[in-house]
Amino acid sequence: MGPSDSDVSRLLAGEPPVDDPGLSEVGGFLTDLREAFPPPSVDGVRESHVATMAQEARRQAELTPPRRRRMARQTAAVVSVAALSVFGAGVGVAAAMGADPLGLLPGLRLGPPEAPRSATPGPRPSDPVPAPSSISPPRPRTPPPTAAGVHTGKPTPAPSVKHTDKDEPTSNNGKSDEAKAEHKPTAMPTQAKNDKASPPAKATPPVKASPPAKARPTDKPSPPSKRGKGAG
Amino acid sequence: MAIGDRFPHVLSAAGEGAEWAWAELYEEYAPTLLRFIASQGASEPEDCLGECFIQVVRNLPNFSGDEASFRSWIYLLARNRVVDQWRAAGRRPVTPSGDLADIHEHRRQSESADAPLDRRDTIEGILAGLNPDQRAVLVLRVLDGFSVEETAVILRRSQGAVRVLQHRAIKNLRDTLQSMEPA
Numbered sequence: 475m476g477p478s479d480s481d482v483s484r485l486l487a488g489e490p491p492v493d494d495p496g497l498s499e500v501g502g503f504l505t506d507l508r509e510a511f512p513p514p515s516v517d518g519v520r521e522s523h524v525a526t527m528a529q530e531a532r533r534q535a536e537l538t539p540p541r542r543r544r545m546a547r548q549t550a551a552v553v554s555v556a557a558l559s560v561f562g563a564g565v566g567v568a569a570a571m572g573a574d575p576l577g578l579l580p581g582l583r584l585g586p587p588e589a590p591r592s593a594t595p596g597p598r599p600s601d602p603v604p605a606p607s608s609i610s611p612p613r614p615r616t617p618p619p620t621a622a623g624v625h626t627g628k629p630t631p632a633p634s635v636k637h638t639d640k641d642e643p644t645s646n647n648g649k650s651d652e653a654k655a656e657h658k659p660t661a662m663p664t665q666a667k668n669d670k671a672s673p674p675a676k677a678t679p680p681v682k683a684s685p686p687a688k689a690r691p692t693d694k695p696s697p698p699s700k701r702g703k704g705a706g
Numbered sequence: 707m708a709i710g711d712r713f714p715h716v717l718s719a720a721g722e723g724a725e726w727a728w729a730e731l732y733e734e735y736a737p738t739l740l741r742f743i744a745s746q747g748a749s750e751p752e753d754c755l756g757e758c759f760i761q762v763v764r765n766l767p768n769f770s771g772d773e774a775s776f777r778s779w780i781y782l783l784a785r786n787r788v789v790d791q792w793r794a795a796g797r798r799p800v801t802p803s804g805d806l807a808d809i810h811e812h813r814r815q816s817e818s819a820d821a822p823l824d825r826r827d828t829i830e831g832i833l834a835g836l837n838p839d840q841r842a843v844l845v846l847r848v849l850d851g852f853s854v855e856e857t858a859v860i861l862r863r864s865q866g867a868v869r870v871l872q873h874r875a876i877k878n879l880r881d882t883l884q885s886m887e888p889a
Contacts, residue, residue, distance in 0.1 A: 476873060476877045477876050477877055479869070479873070481876075482869075482872055482873055482876050486847045486848055486872060486876075496880065496884075497876070499884070500879045503832065503879060503883060504844075504879075506825065507848055508848060508849060510825055510826045510829050511745075511829075511849060513737030513740070514740050514741055514744070515737070516732075516736045516737055516740060519752050519755070520733075520736070522756070523732060523755070523756045523759055524725065524732050525725075526756065526760065527728045527759050527760065527763050528723065528724075530760055530764065531720065531722075531723040531724075531763050532723040534723070534763060534764060534766075534767070535721075535723040
């Protein structure tokens with residue numbers, strides 16, 4: 475007959491058996507086992523082991539990006555994918571209904587550039603205005619003017635196409651290349667306008683090429699003399 | 707648990723590569739872990755111990771839990787390392803007594819022994835009569851104080867299987883000890 479569960483539990487806990495006194499010898503053996511084999515010393519290997527562990531831990535820490543940055547990237551990626559999915563779904567629905575899917579996009583102008591700046595909120599309104607080169611090659615990059623007149627005070631939603639974050643794909647919310655060319659990043663237009671503005675447009679801000687109102691500081695014309703030429 | 711309330715702080719620091727934190731974790735768990743590894747018949751217990759802790763470092767980002775869970779987890783990693791050694795050698799160890807004896811011999815030579823060698827030899831001989839899993843259950847339950855649930859996690863068995871193993875181990879010990887009694 476085998477030991478009872480109760481006796482087994484008691485023996486393993488260091489207590490004497492109750493149901494089967496014959497197991498008391500086993501209890502004695504287990505007590506001897508505890509006494510005969512205390513934890514051995516690791517003095518001989520501690521230093522090398524700990525050094526290796528610390529080195530590996532540092533290597534792991536270098537390979538793994540900070541959790542916060544990782545989460546931010548993941549969040550941005552999810553938002554972008556969601557936005558694109560919604561856009562794609564909208565285009566699909568519009569196309570199915572026989573409408574011009576792109577025409578439904580607010581602010582999207584495939585014709586004359588009256589409304590160069592679309593109010594389309596990009597997925598990252600807070601991102602700094604990226605380089606203009608992706609929209610209009612000839613537009614030189616100049617430091618955004620800090621003058622009060624440049625902005626009306628309300629930051630224009632940055633066009634999504636301008637986003638330069640490496641994790642984000644460049645897009646122009648479906649705008650055509652023409653629209654892209656006419657479309658300008660918020661921060662750029664002010665100086666960009668003057669810079670790239672064709673020489674004759676110095677005094678009269680070229681409406682067509684860039685967001686008009688806020689972008690055309692009339693003070694600019696003076697400097698433009700040297701700027702306008704080199705704007706290209 | 708010696709680390710106790712400080713454990714979350716130590717673990718967090720270890721995750722960031724703090725050497726002091728790893729030294730503390732090593733100091734706390736290495737000796738008993740080495741005993742367990744040796745009892746499982748590892749060919750080079752100290753090397754296996756070092757490899758086990760490297761695995762702990764690499765897999766730490768995947769761990770979450772309290773100190774008790776951490777202790778079970780590192781024993782699980784140690785057990786896995788030993789099993790890998792078994793498979794590499796194409797065998798399962800029948801007796802770990804040689805490894806335990808070597809470790810304690812070295813210890814005896816450097817410091818006074820807590821128990822006579824002959825006593826340990828006898829105990830090791832008796833343990834050799836158990837199969838590796840029964841021996842593992844005894845060591846984990848008796849020497850390291852793990853519960854049935856924790857032992858099941860370490861050995862990757864069900865709790866029922868652990869109870870069966872410990873039951874059979876006790877029965878085998880009883881039979882062996884009775885057979886050793888003078889007629």
